[in-house]
Every structure is written in structure tokens, then in C-alpha cells.
Amino acid sequence: MQKSLKKDHVTVIKIQSFIKTNPAGMTFVIAILLLVLTFILRPNSLNTNTFSSIILLTMLLSFAAAGQTLVLIGGGLDFTVGAVMSSAAVMTTFMMQGQDGKLLPVLGVVLLIGLVVGVINGISTVKIGLPAMIVTMAISNLVARAQYLFAADGKSLGYAGPSFIRSVSYKFGGIVPSIIFYAILIWGIMFYLLKRSVFGKQLYLVGDNKEAAKLSGIKVNKIIILSYIFSGLLSAFAGMLGAAYMTVVSAQVFDRYAFQSLIAVIVGGTALSGGVGTYTGSIAGAFLMVVLSNGLTALALPDPIKNISYGVIMILLLFAYNRTSAVRE
């Protein structure tokens, strides 16, 4: 009895240390387990369509989470991700009207939206000194409202170009969606930013300890504003791709991505306090979020039950990953 207890204890400690040292791997394991569970419970959901939609949605969420990861590592928080994505998507359909020739101007305008919102976010948090959570929420509200000035009554305004749509959702071998080319691009950029660039190194330092970073000669404000700008640009680009995936777009279509990306990033092991985190973790977190909602859809639960389970599972994940320290410590 005593012995088995001890053994259990050792396993628990091992698992705990694995969760702590390798949150990305752990998240990935949980996601795979959930996926397998879904297939066991609903064998008929095991088909190529499920796989391709999981891959596509994971990529899309991982793009939205890219900027969020940068901002979180820098010690901030960006709630405008969802609103920027929605505006970019609305803008894309509004300008394209099914013509592929407009791709470049659309890209320009969409990135400009991301840039402007990023700059406003950065300056309001750094120069004016408001807390990131509140400012980005207020700005996100404004950006969401602004969409209705274009897409009144939440109606769709047009379509993305057919080739552009194909460049996102064409399926190689019926499974692998062509969005992976964009993924290679964005994951490459993120890898360079976080692992190879001076900006990345400085961002970790700033997120870890602002004062120390300032003392060692880093321009803290510049780095933080840059992280918000990258976040704006990345979420705008994600919104543009999202428009191609959704084909029919209405205002506020991607607003939920703000919280979803945040939770994906946190579950992937990036600390809310800044200075810690990897983009691989965020991708794993995005995968987990998508598998979760896929599973709930596959089980064909009624909508309210789906919502309740989604909330409860999120609470469990947060409980496992993001507890605050006890007041006694």
C-alpha cells in the first residue's frame, strides 16, 4: 500500500514537471488524446474532411495567436486581435468583389488597418500608460463598431477572389489545405523574430524585467510598441486569409478570436506576466482549441450543452495551467 502510494506520487511529480517544463508538448498530447477520444465516440467523424478542416482552422488560429504571443511575451495583452481580423475580412470582401486582380491593393489596405491599430495600441499603453487590458478592449470595441460603417446591418459586401480562395482552401490529396504555404511563411517569420532577431531577444528581456532591460540599454517603449504593431499586422493578414476561408463575411465574424487566441497562447505555455513562452506552444494551443470545438461539434450535442462543455473544459485547462500562487506563499 505504502509503496504503491509512493510510486503514484513519483508519477504525479514526473507529470507535473513535464507539464511545467514542456507545456507545448503537453498541450499537443492532450489535443491528440481529445482527438482520439472524439474518433472513438463518433467513428463516422473519422474522415478526410475532419482532418483538413482541423488543419485549416488550426493554422488560422495559430496566425491570430502569433501576434498575441509576441505581445504577451513583451508583458502586454492584445484584445484587438479579433476586431482587427474581422475588419480585415470585411475590407477584403468589400474591396475584392470576386476579382483576384485587386489582391495587392487589398493587402496594402488590410496591412494598413493592422498597422494603425497596432500603433494606437502601442502608444496608448506605453506613452499614456493605461493598462493594456482596458485600452485594447476599448479600441477593439471601436474597431468593431467601425466595421458597421462599411457593412451596415451586418450584411456581406462581396466575395474574395476565386484564385485567392483556392490559395487558402485547395486540398492537396483531399486532406492538406493549401493554407500551409501561408503557414510556412508566417511560422518562418515568427521563428526568425523570436529565435534569431535582436528584437526577439530584447522582447523576452523587456517582458521579464522592464527595469533591468531599460538599464541594459534597451529601448523598452520601442520594443513594446513594435510588438503591438507586429500583432496588428499579423492579425490583419490572418483576417484576410479568414475572408478567403469563410467566403461569406459579415461584420464581427472573427471577434471570438481575441479570447480564443489568448487562451490558445496561455495553454501553450506563454506566461501572462511576460518574458516566457514559445510560438510552438501557441500552435499546440491553437490545435487544442480547434480539436476541442471539433470534438464538441462531432458529438452533435445540442448548442447549449456544447457551450457549457466548452466553458467547463476551458475552466479545467485554465485551472491546470494558470493558477495564481496561494496567498500564503
Added chain:
Amino acid sequence: MIENIKNAIIRFKRSPAFTGFALFGFALILNIIIRGPAVFFSAQSMGTLFSKNAPIILVTMAQAVLLITGTLDISIGIQLALVNVVVIMLPQELGVSIPVAWLIGILVSLAISAVGGFLVAVLRIPSLLATFALTFVVMGINVLIMNVPQGSVPKAYYSTYDSLLFGFLPVAALMILGVALIWAVVKRTKFGKHIYAVGADPKKAFAAGINPTGTIMKAFLFKGFITGIAGIALTLMIASGNPLQVESYGLKSLAACIIGGLGFGGWGSMASGVYGVGFLVLIQNAVYYFFNFLQGTIVGFQITSYWQNFISDLIIMLGLLMTTVTARGQREALKQGISRQIKRGDKHAKES
């Protein structure tokens, strides 16, 4: 005598509620200019203003209590819908009498707040994330109880809510006054002091012999009580049921509290929240009447409600920026509080 008044003014200027009061005064003057003092202060206009806005004002008061305790609840909006759904469905489906249904509505609100408090105080999940996840759960429960908008309230009830007592005192305003009085009493109890202590620094409060977990839990329950009353006010306002409404009140009440000068924890008073939400409500009112005025005077001037929403949100954003210009004390408290909110929440942070 003059010295006393001077001191009182100085004290008020330094108090947390001053920023909110200044903005509230600005919005009030704007309203008076646009509508004229006689029309704006008429009993009827005041009655409409209070009956249409009592739920958001009450919710902000509830949120203010949580903010003083150093936590928040973003799911408070959808919880109002929960109370609304319960209060409508009990008489309709089970034939429960309306006062009993109201009581049960408040109890349900207390229960869901207890769940929120459990997640934040006992499980120690950061409040923003925990209550966001809770939003989905409450949403699901709402739709389980009532799948589509339906139901009605007897006319006697909602016309009482809309009416004016003695010809000038809106009944909706009385509800707000009642909650304010309850808070004024609660604030002076031991529990009230503990709220401020825990909000300022839970560790120091613990060292001083206060139980932070219990205090946060109680604050959530108190919030649940106010939310229950707000839910009843909402039911009387719309005189029907809707399972998926006013979710945005969560964010709105939070913004109102910040505009009013509340920080996270230990700083500010409920009056700050009331001024903040007053600013919000009056700005929306002013923008609405201003556009009406423009449409009436300029021929062919047409504007959609989307522009109205956009402009009132823009002014609210500016108000948010204004608070930091006027209240440095608040800003510091806010920043420290938020970083505590967030930074407490990390296992990984400790290792780095």
C-alpha cells in the same frame, strides 16, 4: 465656515470619485445644452432616462464592488440574462407567483456568483479568464432554460417600474438608491473594511489576519445580490425574456468603472462607478438627441444608428484616455492592480 467648505472641496478633488465626477459633469452639461434645461430635467425625461438605464447602472455598481476587492467579472452581463430567463420562465411554465420567482431569480444569481467566486478565490484562476470561460457556461444554461426569446410580464408590474413616485421620483431610481444605501451600510461593517484591505494587497491582508479567500467569495456573493436586482430591473424594462442579451454589459460596466476612477483593488468607491456609468449613459443620450436635432434642422441629413454607436464609443474611449490625464493616483493603482491580477497568475513566471 468658508474654510470648511474650502477643505471639503479640496478633499473631494483628491478623492477617487473626482475624475468620474468631472466627466459626469461634462456629459450632464452637454445634455442640458442639447436638450435645454427645462426639457432635460422634466420628470418624464428623467423617468425615461432611469428606467432605460437602471440595469446597466446597477450592474456597474456590482462590478465596482468587485473592482475594489481587486477582481472582476466579465460574465456579469450574461448573468443578467440568466436572472431574466428564470424570472420569466418560472411563472410561465410552473405557475410560480411573481414575487417568489423574483426571489428565486436572486438566489440563482447568488448561486452563479458563488461559482464565479469559487473559480477566482478558491481555484485561483485569474478572474478575467475564469469569468470569460464562465460566460459560455451561463450562456448554455440560459438557452437550456429558454430556447428562444419569449414571455411577458403583467402590465401592472412593468408600468409600476416605468412610473414616477409622487409624480417626480422614478421607481427605477429608487432601486438604485436602495442598493446604494445597502452598500453604504455594508461598507461600514467589518466585511467592508476587509474588501478594501484584500483589494489593496491580499498578502498583507492575510498577514493581518483577514481571510482573502472568504472575503473575495463574499464580495462575489454581494455582487450576485445586486446582479439579481439588476436582472429584475432588466426584466421589467423589456417586459419579456431573452436568453442571449446584454452580454456586452460585462465590458461596459468594466469600462464605466475605470472611467469613473476605479483602480483594481483597494482604491475608489462605488460612487466612482456610478459617475462612470452616468457618463456613459449621458453621452449615449446626448449623441442620440444631437443627431435627432441635426436631422430635424438640416434637410436631407440622414445618419444610421451605426454612426451614433461609433461616435459614442469614440467619446467613451476619449473619456478613458482623459482619466489618465486627470488622475495619476488612479493610474498608478490601476497599473499595479492589473499587473497583480495578471502576474499572480503564472506558474511559469516563477521559474524564469
